[in-house]
Amino acid sequence: MHSSITHIIIIILIALAAGVNLSNCTNLTIVNNCHETIWPGITATNTTLTGSGFILKPGESTIFSAPNGWGGRIWGRTGCDFDKNGNGTCQTGACGTTLTCTSPGDPPASIAEFTLGDTTFYDVSLVDGFNLPLTVTPIQGKGDCKVAGCDTDLRANCPPELTFRSDGKPSACRSACNVFDSDEYCCKGMYSNPVTCMPTNYSKIFKTACPVAYSYAYDDPTSIITCSTTDFVVSFCSPRNQTEQCSYHENKLVCNGSGGLTQITYVWAVFAISFLIITQTRIIS
Ligand SMILES: *[C@@H]1O[C@H](CO)[C@@H](O)[C@H](O)[C@H]1NC(C)=O
Numbered sequence: 316m317h318s319s320i321t322h323i324i325i326i327i328l329i330a331l332a333a334g335v336n337l338s339n340c341t342n343l344t345i346v347n348n349c350h351e352t353i354w355p356g357i358t359a360t361n362t363t364l365t366g367s368g369f370i371l372k373p374g375e376s377t378i379f380s381a382p383n384g385w386g387g388r389i390w391g392r393t394g395c396d397f398d399k400n401g402n403g404t405c406q407t408g409a410c411g412t413t414l415t416c417t418s419p420g421d422p423p424a425s426i427a428e429f430t431l432g433d434t435t436f437y438d439v440s441l442v443d444g445f446n447l448p449l450t451v452t453p454i455q456g457k458g459d460c461k462v463a464g465c466d467t468d469l470r471a472n473c474p475p476e477l478t479f480r481s482d483g484k485p486s487a488c489r490s491a492c493n494v495f496d497s498d499e500y501c502c503k504g505m506y507s508n509p510v511t512c513m514p515t516n517y518s519k520i521f522k523t524a525c526p527v528a529y530s531y532a533y534d535d536p537t538s539i540i541t542c543s544t545t546d547f548v549v550s551f552c553s554p555r556n557q558t559e560q561c562s563y564h565e566n567k568l569v570c571n572g573s574g575g576l577t578q579i580t581y582v583w584a585v586f587a588i589s590f591l592i593i594t595q596t597r598i599i600s
């Protein structure tokens with residue numbers, strides 16, 4: 316009796332170890348450091364992979380384990396009201412009327428973009444506007460592993476003509492392209508290449524708030540960062556200097572900084588148990 320259960324567990328663990336190489340996953344830890352509740356949305360570039368969406372209260376975090384080669388975007392929705400079926404509305408970033416996102420969010424929204432691989436490409440884009448301060452922090456990666464994103468909250472400094480209001484209150488900052496739809500602001504027509512599409516007085520305002528972010532379609536290539544062998548922290552409402560030094564200490568993610576990001580405990584038990592059982596099985600056979 317006892318040994319048959321052990322055998323079943325061994326078989327399951329061997330199947331897991333053989334079929335699912337967990338070390339291929341990249342952990343994206345999504346942190347809400349804002350004073351308000353947010354509803355992150357995740358969509359994959361490869362539309363055969365399903366999207367995601369969930370609530371994050373202030374101070375909460377969750378791990379999104381992205382499979383090998385995953386590419387996609389992560390953004391935050393604000394002012395949402397979902398019923399128990401996950402139907403509802405949001406003031407910014409809504410992906411239709413559902414909690415789980417299968418399509419990109421409505422502008423204005425700050426967006427973190429990833430293409431995972433041997434070398435991972437990542438950036439924060441404000442091309443569709445700004446709704447929340449957003450940073451992407453690599454954890455102990457190799458290469459050019461800068462912290463992408465924002466230092467300040469642009470909602471407080473948005474030009475009136477770009478201000479997006481919800482219930483009469485400023486809730487986000489629209490991009491000039493989104494408001495004026497001109498060739499110059501949208502980098503289209505005669506402005507549709509990196510030589511003619513220049514920073515504008517509006518994109519410069521976004522660049523000041525978020526120096527390591529895309530402020531317009533052909534923003535300088537330094538906004539895309541490459542870094543390898545790393546996990547990431549995607550943090551809402553943390554200045555870049557606050558997430559600069561995130562690292563794993565005894566399987567816990569620790570981030571230095573005045574804001575004090577919450578510590579996140581990882582569960583290594585499955586790995587430890589499967590390692591022990593597999594080595595035992597090998598010794599027995
Ligand atoms: C893990 O990566 C290896 C080599 O990169 C690959 O052969 C394998 O299929 C990957 N496994 C999964 C589950 O993605």
Ligand SMILES: *[C@@H]1O[C@H](CO)[C@@H](O)[C@H](O)[C@H]1NC(C)=O
Nearest residue numbers: 332333336337338339340383
């Ligand atoms: C899992 O993938 C990692 C990196 O892709 C590789 O180094 C490791 O050997 C793989 N493990 C197995 C059991 O395939």
Ligand SMILES: *[C@@H]1O[C@H](CO)[C@@H](O)[C@H](O)[C@H]1NC(C)=O
Nearest residue numbers: 340342378380546581582583
């Ligand atoms: C990544 O997340 C998975 C599942 O949440 C966890 O088992 C694994 O230990 C994490 N990896 C690291 C390096 O923390």
Ligand SMILES: *[C@@H]1O[C@H](CO)[C@@H](O)[C@H](O)[C@H]1NC(C)=O
Nearest residue numbers: 360361362363364382384386
């Ligand atoms: C999308 O994902 C599926 C399943 O992982 C894979 O078979 C397919 O090749 C991917 N397509 C692209 C364009 O990456």
Ligand SMILES: *[C@@H]1O[C@H](CO)[C@@H](O)[C@H](O)[C@H]1NC(C)=O
Nearest residue numbers: 398399400401402403412413
């Ligand atoms: C609400 O959710 C249910 C279950 O997912 C779905 O059948 C229904 O059509 C949704 N209603 C609206 C108004 O979206």
Ligand SMILES: *[C@@H]1O[C@H](CO)[C@@H](O)[C@H](O)[C@H]1NC(C)=O
Nearest residue numbers: 473474475476515516517520
């Ligand atoms: C940006 O420039 C346009 C025209 O070039 C002008 O109408 C607008 O007031 C300027 N806005 C700001 C915030 O400087």
Ligand SMILES: *[C@@H]1O[C@H](CO)[C@@H](O)[C@H](O)[C@H]1NC(C)=O
Nearest residue numbers: 560561562564569570571572
């Ligand atoms: C946090 O900062 C202190 C002092 O600057 C440093 O000694 C420590 O190693 C840092 N911790 C992490 C996790 O980076």
Ligand SMILES: *[C@@H]1O[C@H](CO)[C@@H](O)[C@H](O)[C@H]1NC(C)=O
Nearest residue numbers: 466554556557571572573574
């Ligand atoms: C981060 O920068 C802000 C202003 O740019 C500063 O007030 C704050 O003290 C800095 N925090 C850390 C942890 O360096």
